[in-house]
Amino acid sequence: xxxxxxxxxxxxxVGCGGHGMSTRRESSxxxxxxxxxxxxxxxxxxxxxxxxxxxDKALTSIDRSLGLNPNVAKSHVLKGRILxxxxxxxxxxxxxxxxxxLDPENVEAQYYSAVVYERLKQPEESLARYxxxxxxxxxxxxxxxxxxxxxxDQGELDGxxxxxxxxxxxxxxxxxxxQSLGHIETIRKNNEAALxxxxxxxxxxxxxxxxQNDVINAQIACxxxxxxxxxxxxxxxxxxxxxxxxxxxxxxxxxxxxxRPMDAREVLVKLTxxxxxxxxxxxxxxxxxxxxxxxxxxxxxxAAARLVAIAPERPEGxxxxxxxxxxxxAMDQAHDNAIKxxxxxxxxxxxxxxxxxxxxxxxxxxxxxCFAEALRIEPKNMLAAAQIAEIKTxxxxxxxxxxxxxx
Numbered sequence: 001x002x003x004x005x006x007x008x009x010x011x012x013x014v015g016c017g018g019h020g021m022s023t024r025r026e027s028s029x030x031x032x033x034x035x036x037x038x039x040x041x042x043x044x045x046x047x048x049x050x051x052x053x054x055x056d057k058a059l060t061s062i063d064r065s066l067g068l069n070p071n072v073a074k075s076h077v078l079k080g081r082i083l084x085x086x087x088x089x090x091x092x093x094x095x096x097x098x099x100x101x102l103d104p105e106n107v108e109a110q111y112y113s114a115v116v117y118e119r120l121k122q123p124e125e126s127l128a129r130y131x132x133x134x135x136x137x138x139x140x141x142x143x144x145x146x147x148x149x150x151x152x153d154q155g156e157l158d159g160x161x162x163x164x165x166x167x168x169x170x171x172x173x174x175x176x177x178x179q180s181l182g183h184i185e186t187i188r189k190n191n192e193a194a195l196x197x198x199x200x201x202x203x204x205x206x207x208x209x210x211x212q213n214d215v216i217n218a219q220i221a222c223x224x225x226x227x228x229x230x231x232x233x234x235x236x237x238x239x240x241x242x243x244x245x246x247x248x249x250x251x252x253x254x255x256x257x258x259x260r261p262m263d264a265r266e267v268l269v270k271l272t273x274x275x276x277x278x279x280x281x282x283x284x285x286x287x288x289x290x291x292x293x294x295x296x297x298x299x300x301x302x303a304a305a306r307l308v309a310i311a312p313e314r315p316e317g318x319x320x321x322x323x324x325x326x327x328x329x330a331m332d333q334a335h336d337n338a339i340k341x342x343x344x345x346x347x348x349x350x351x352x353x354x355x356x357x358x359x360x361x362x363x364x365x366x367x368x369x370c371f372a373e374a375l376r377i378e379p380k381n382m383l384a385a386a387q388i389a390e391i392k393t394x395x396x397x398x399x400x401x402x403x404x405x406x407x
């Protein structure tokens with residue numbers, strides 16, 4: 001009987017001990033679960049604060065999250081992103097590296113490491129990381145596009161094309177992939193091929209203004225000015241694009257090419273008289289050209305004066321002045337301005353202008369030298385060749401003979 005009692009007591013004691021250990025394990029698990037929940041909440045707060053641009057608060061929140069649960073890769077990634085925004089690129093890399101060690105297949109650790117290496121001007125490291133991200137998430141085209149852009153920046157166009165086309169079976173209709181292929185062809189000066197890619201990109205993303213802009217530039221390069229002008233007009237109607245000065249300038253240039261100079265002048269007058277227009281050099285250049293073409297002498301003279309005032313280091317103002325003075329017969333002033341234009345930009349066009357002025361002043365030898373220099377710079381310059389031939393045969397100058405000068 002005594003033995004039986006001892007056994008029962010022993011069993012009771014063991015049972016009480018086992019229950020205590022179980023309770024402690026459950027309590028520990030509950031605490032860990034609670035810590036994980038708090039850590040996740042702090043992580044969410046940090047992400048929202050980062051998106052709102054409050055990096056100091058985001059850093060405090062992510063540090064609390066990591067303190068509660070340091071073994072979550074995405075928390076290390078988020079801290080790295082916050083440090084990126086604060087300009088601490090080396091610090092960011094450290095945290096991305098920790099995330100990678102915790103989870104070698106974390107795509108964001110690879111992607112953001114690539115972004116940092118790109119900012120640090122380490123293209124090879126960046127390229128390797130983008131490629132690794134693409135391998136980890138082959139359904140996402142942004143990594144392939146980013147890798148291709150690295151190669152484009154390095155001038156490796158064939159490599160960039162291969163990067164994109166090797167994945168194109170998966171992304172045949174992706175606008176970003178086609179857009180990047182279009183950029184490659186643009187650099188190669190294959191304008192028709194570029195336009196084809198941009199058109200494919202636009203089919204997939206018809207409302208993407210960046211792609212629309214690429215289409216317009218390619219259409220202008222292909223001399224499809226009517227299509228370009230139509231698309232510019234549509235783009236200018238989109239929210240946020242109503243006041244885009246560069247688009248309005250492009251439209252004016254297209255209108256000139258479409259032989260609608262008066263419409264172009266109207267656009268350019270609005271550009272140069274609106275806010276910011278007084279210092280818009282390109283708009284004043286185009287206004288001067290179209291005004292001269294329309295024989296709007298007063299406006300052409302105003303444009304020339306404005307250009308000389310705001311861009312004295314550029315030749316266009318002096319060139320336009322020389323043309324206006326030449327048309328009015330003020331040959332000395334025309335000569336002085338043409339000399340300045342040649343000094344700033346010794347182009348075939350400016351040498352031809354100076355040559356025409358010299359010829360009208362009766363300086364045939366100096367005119368011949370100008371036309372010869374224009375032909376040296378641009379061997380197929382028909383006007384310079386024609387002028388030299390006229391001087392050799394003694395044909396009177398157009399202005400003297402009363403023949404239109406082709407202005």
